[in-house]
Amino acid sequence: KNEVEQSPQNLTAQEGEFITINCSYSVGISALHWLQQHPGGGIVSLFMLSSGKKKHGRLIATINIQEKHSSLHITASHPRDSAVYICAVRDNYGQNFVFGPGTRLSVLP
């Protein structure tokens, strides 16, 4: 079964800083999903990717299949980016996602 790790566990940044959150997994995957969980608990999908790089606004997600690693970058961070960021992977054989423990981000004004 795939093991998903995220780093750092907690991250505090000043407004405007460039932020990187990392996700690593143990076996080959068919897709990787980055999610954002707001303080109230609701979860929003950010990216689904299986190769390369995707960009949406200030968010960039990259994946390196050979190294079994993905990063989520936030440029020009803002206090409203404060949330828990979750990485989830679907391996080549399974139908369901395995979720990482999340990275709690706090952006201070």
Next chain:
Amino acid sequence: DGGITQSPKYLFRKEGQNVTLSCEQNLNHDAMYWYRQDPGQGLRLIYYSQIVNDFQKGDIAEGYSVSREKKESFPLTVTSAQKNPTAFYLCASSREFSGRATPEQFFGPGTRLTVL
């Protein structure tokens, strides 16, 4: 607006009682999922359903039951057999898994269950 609704947002239960959490979607998705979230842990899959009248156990199904009588609805019952039911419960849905492209999952707002 299309989306997923869960009710109630907060739920309190006495030990030994069964309780049912509601999940409704109007996205016309075939697949629906129930997850449990505990502090410091990733979401864990309880049950999932890919089509009406069919569902499968996830990683932590013991003490839970589900039904899928309608495409839009996937209620979860937390039974008295669940030894540690206090947690945050999330429902999700997606298009059918075709085996090729992985469908994105959409999540409801969650229900926080506390056993007193």
